[in-house]
Structure formats: structure tokens, C-alpha cells
Amino acid sequence: MEIYQHFRKEEQPFIDQVINWKEEVERMYKRKLSDFLDPRERFIFQSIIGNDEELSWETFGGYEGAERQRIVLAPFYETIEQDEFNVTLLEATYPSKFVTLEHRDVLGAFMSLGVRREKVGDLIVTDNQIQILVATEIASYVMMNLTGIKKAGVEFKEKDFSNLLPNNEEWVEQSGTVSSLRLDAILKEIYNVSRQKAALHIQKGHVKVNFRTVEDPSFILESTDMISLxxxxxxxxxxxxxxxxxxxxxITTAVLK
Structure with missing residues (x-):
């Protein structure tokens, strides 16, 4: 299929999934709700669906600018409402005087429940509060089973979106030039490390692209790719x-401060 040539080989299963959604909506006149998609997946979705006049689609992840969002794809004549995204806000407090929790601690505890990452949206962690945006279909399971993170006991409760804490993440953009779009070259530019050291980090499994570990320094990056070192x-x-x-x-890059 011609569309495959514009994307990576490992992205073909997701491309097929989006094409199936499109065909299903067009054939059955029935809307489709996705799981939470990261920015790269939403870019692929938009590239495939484009400005198809027979379809309507909207995204929602709990708040404007959410990194992970669900998509509703529907026939063009249908109006998409917020409650159709099936996103639930869960909140818990913890004793910050005795334990310090970070984003990775919360996500790790969540994933230990055996829930797929695609069912989890953004996480907001402050000095004494945790908020998790999840797919509504797993909210009850999470509230029943996620009762401890590190040494902190927690009790999650469902909250209205009006209780969402401000996401104080600060992304700082910068422009630069690189000799290649290889992962090691981009890491060198962003993190100010030598290309040799960047390659070593990659080979040791210290680097993720779009939340997946990549161990090949020659891996080619594309616009909207998320990176973590x-x-x-x-x-x-x-x-x-x-x-x-x-x-x-x-290139234009952004770093989370």
C-alpha cells in the first residue's frame, strides 16, 4: 500500500488499524472510539484521515493540550460530545511528608496492575496529590486495586473535570541544525552529550522513542517523535x-523542564 512508504515499518499495524476504523465507520455509519493515543499516533491518524469530507473526528484527553488523547471518529453529519470519549479523572492524596512520588512511580504502580498503557492518559503528580486520566471502562478496577504506590497508601476517587489540577509542565523550544536525523545525532543536539555517549545510552536501552525502547543509534526520527533519556x-x-x-x-526541538 502506497501510504506505508510515508511511515516506519513498525507503524504499519497501527496504520492498518486506522484504515480499518475508517472503513468501519464508512460502511456501518457507526462511530469509533480509540484508546489513548500519543502525539505520533495522532499524527499518523490525521495523515490517513486527512480532510475526508465523509468523516468527522475530535480528540480529548481531559484538558486542552493533553499529551495522550482519545479520538472519536464518526460520520460527517454527527456531533461529537465530550462525554462520548469515556475519559474519567481519578484523584488521590498521599503524605508527602513521608514519601516523595514522581510521575514514573505512579505510572509504574499503575502498569503493575496489568492494565494496557493505551488505557491510561496523562498523569499529574504534585507535592501531595495524584490525578490520573483513564479510560472509563477501567476506572472501577483501578479504584479497587491501586491502593499503594511505593510506601504510600492511596485511595483513588472519581472527580469531575472541574477539579483538574493545572499541568505545570514547561516545555522549552529551541532551534538547531544536525547532520542527520539519526537518534544519536538528535540526542547529541538536545541533551548536549557527545554522539559517542549518546550511542552508548541507546545501546544500553536507556532511550525511548514514543514510549518504546530503541537500541539502534541509526534509528531515524521524524516530526512529533517523543524522546526520553x-x-x-x-x-x-x-x-x-x-x-x-x-x-x-x-530542526525544532522541545525539552521538558
Missing amino acids: RGKGRSQLVNVDGRTKKDKWR
Whole structure:
């Protein structure tokens, strides 16, 4: 299929899934609700669906600018309401005087329940509160079973979206040039490490792209890819802006402070 040539080989199963959603909605005149999608998956979705006049679609992840969002795909004549996304906000408090919790602690505890990552949206962790946006179909299971994180006992309760805490994540954008769109070259630019050290981190499994471990330094990045380097935090290749006169790539990146 011609569309495959525009994306990575490992993305083909997701491409097939989106095409199946499209065909199902067009054939059955029945809307389709996705799991939580990361920015790269939403980019692929939009690239495939495009401006199809026979379809309507909206995204929602609990708040404007959410990193992980669900999509409703419907016939063009249907109106999509917020409650159709089946997103539930769960909240718990913890004694910050005795334990410090971070995003990775909460996500790790959540994943230990055996729930698929696709059923979890964004997490917000403050000095004494945790908020998790989840697929409504697993909310009761989470409230019953997620009762401890590290040494802290927690009790999650369902809350209205009006109780959402502000997401104080600060992304700082910068522009630069790189000789290649290889993962090791992009890491060098973003994290200010040598290319050799970047390659070593990759080979040791310290680097994730779109939440999946990548161990090949020559892996080619594309616009919207999310990156994380263990111990150095998260970043994104926001956009590939084209070539310079010296045949380098102009890129825009963002780092989570």
C-alpha cells in the first residue's frame, strides 16, 4: 500500500488499524472510539484521515493540550460530545511528608496492575496529590486495586473535570541544525552529550522513542517523535524544518523542564 512508504515499518499495524476504523465507520455509519493515543499516533491518524469530507473526528484527553488523547471518529453529519470519549479523572492524596512520588512511580504502580498503557492518559503528580486520566471502562478496577504506590497508601476517587489540577509542565523550544536525523545525532543536539555517549545510552536501552525502547543509534526520527533519556528527562522533535545550504537538517526541538 502506497501510504506505508510515508511511515516506519513498525507503524504499519497501527496504520492498518486506522484504515480499518475508517472503513468501519464508512460502511456501518457507526462511530469509533480509540484508546489513548500519543502525539505520533495522532499524527499518523490525521495523515490517513486527512480532510475526508465523509468523516468527522475530535480528540480529548481531559484538558486542552493533553499529551495522550482519545479520538472519536464518526460520520460527517454527527456531533461529537465530550462525554462520548469515556475519559474519567481519578484523584488521590498521599503524605508527602513521608514519601516523595514522581510521575514514573505512579505510572509504574499503575502498569503493575496489568492494565494496557493505551488505557491510561496523562498523569499529574504534585507535592501531595495524584490525578490520573483513564479510560472509563477501567476506572472501577483501578479504584479497587491501586491502593499503594511505593510506601504510600492511596485511595483513588472519581472527580469531575472541574477539579483538574493545572499541568505545570514547561516545555522549552529551541532551534538547531544536525547532520542527520539519526537518534544519536538528535540526542547529541538536545541533551548536549557527545554522539559517542549518546550511542552508548541507546545501546544500553536507556532511550525511548514514543514510549518504546530503541537500541539502534541509526534509528531515524521524524516530526512529533517523543524522546526520553534515562536520568536526563523527556524531549520532543517538534518539527523537521528542512535543509540548510550546507545540507544539514534544521530542526525544532522541545525539552521538558
